[in-house]
Amino acid sequence: MIEYRLAQDRFRTLAESRATFHSFSFGTHYDATNVGFGSLVAHNDERLPPGTGYADHPHADLEIVTWVLTGSLRHTSTVGSGVIGPGQVQRLSAGSGVVHSEVADSDEETRFLQAWVRPDEDGLAPGYLATEVPRTEGWIHVADGDGHGVVPLGSTGTSLHAVDLGTGQRVDLPNAPRLHVFVARGQVMLGERLLEAGDAARLVDEGGRAVKAEADSHLVVWAFKNPPSPGR
Numbered sequence: 185m186i187e188y189r190l191a192q193d194r195f196r197t198l199a200e201s202r203a204t205f206h207s208f209s210f211g212t213h214y215d216a217t218n219v220g221f222g223s224l225v226a227h228n229d230e231r232l233p234p235g236t237g238y239a240d241h242p243h244a245d246l247e248i249v250t251w252v253l254t255g256s257l258r259h260t261s262t263v264g265s266g267v268i269g270p271g272q273v274q275r276l277s278a279g280s281g282v283v284h285s286e287v288a289d290s291d292e293e294t295r296f297l298q299a300w301v302r303p304d305e306d307g308l309a310p311g312y313l314a315t316e317v318p319r320t321e322g323w324i325h326v327a328d329g330d331g332h333g334v335v336p337l338g339s340t341g342t343s344l345h346a347v348d349l350g351t352g353q354r355v356d357l358p359n360a361p362r363l364h365v366f367v368a369r370g371q372v373m374l375g376e377r378l379l380e381a382g383d384a385a386r387l388v389d390e391g392g393r394a395v396k397a398e399a400d401s402h403l404v405v406w407a408f409k410n411p412p413s414p415g416r
Contacts, residue, residue, distance in 0.1 A: 186375050186390055191382025194229075202236050205229040207366070207384055221386050222362045222408030223342045226300035229368075229382065232257075234294075237287035243278035247301040247337050249327055249344060250274040250286075251404060253368055255294030258287045264312025273317050273326050273344075275335045277303070279310035297368065297404055303338040304329075322355065323347045330409075341410035349397035359391040360407035370401025 195206040195213035207227035209219045219225070225246075232255070250257065256269040261276065261284035268274050269290075276284060288294035317326055317334050327344040329337040337343075345358055349372070357363055365374065365385045372379050373396045379385060387393070395403070 185388045186377075187386040188377055188379070189384040189386065191380065191384075194382070200236060201233050203231040205382065207364075221364050222406065223302045223339050223410075224299055224364060224406055224408075225302060226298070227364065227366065227384075227406075228298045230294075230296050230298060232288035232294045232296075234288050234291055238285055240283050240285045242281060242283050243276070244281045245303060245306040246278045247303050247339050248276040248278060249299045249301065249335070249337070250276075250296055251298075251326065251344075251346070252294065252296040253402070255288055255290040255292050255296075257294055257296055258289035259314070260285045260287075261312060263310045264314070266314045268314050271317055271319065272314060273335050274314040275312070275327060275337065277308070277311040277338055279303075279308040282310040297366070299344070299406065301337065301339045301342055304340050305338070308338065317346075319348075323358070341408060343407045345405045345407060347403050347405075349395075349401045349403065351397055351399050354394050354396045357387070357391060357393050357395060358405060358407040360409055361389055361391060362408040363387040363391060364406040364408075365395075366404045368402040368404050371398040372396060372401050372403065373398060 197204040258267045324346045325333040327333045327335040327337050329339040329342040367379045367383050
């Protein structure tokens with residue numbers, strides 16, 4: 185099964201010249217049929233003009249993964265701080281509680297994707313990690329809850345992958361029971377549908393399908409080996 189989600193149908197939050205596009209229910213935006221997928225409970229596409237962002241605010245019991253597409257993002261928290269840009273990934277394990285802020289730190293618009301993932305256990309000690317992600321041909325294994333990838337996650341069976349595709353290039357999606365495919369840039373054919381920038385697809389038992397880039401493209405894919413935890 186493939187469920188297509190168009191960019192224009194995402195929830196939007198516009199405030200103080202910032203724009204956030206939400207793939208799932210978030211804050212005041214609520215749809216009982218769209219509260220998450222796999223272990224994902226948020227997948228936000230953020231656009232921040234220079235110097236704008238989010239002042240100190242708290243989180244708990246989430247694995248928060250940030251992938252910058254353009255510009256740079258300054259992160260400050262009680263467990264770690266730094267500035268990340270394209271080619272770097274940041275993971276904030278909120279655990280028992282953390283306070284952090286996020287501010288665009290470049291002269292151009294900063295665009296980043298931020299995913300909130302349910303951890304295996306609640307109440308653990310919080311932690312922070314930011315690092316370079318080596319660029320390779322084909323899929324980049326960005327983060328993983330099973331000990332693979334560049335950044336470890338406290339969510340078993342959950343992984344994050346990214347790939348840059350040239351026009352006409354084909355690639356097989358990761359082979360997992362559940363996939364959340366997001367087109368960050370460009371156009372790709374998936375199944376019988378053309379997906380454009382900001383579009384997404386949720387795949388169940390369709391792992392390993394081929395996608396073809398109709399333009400230079402950047403895909404960001406979350407893969408889930410396990411079903412959602414009961415009652416969560």
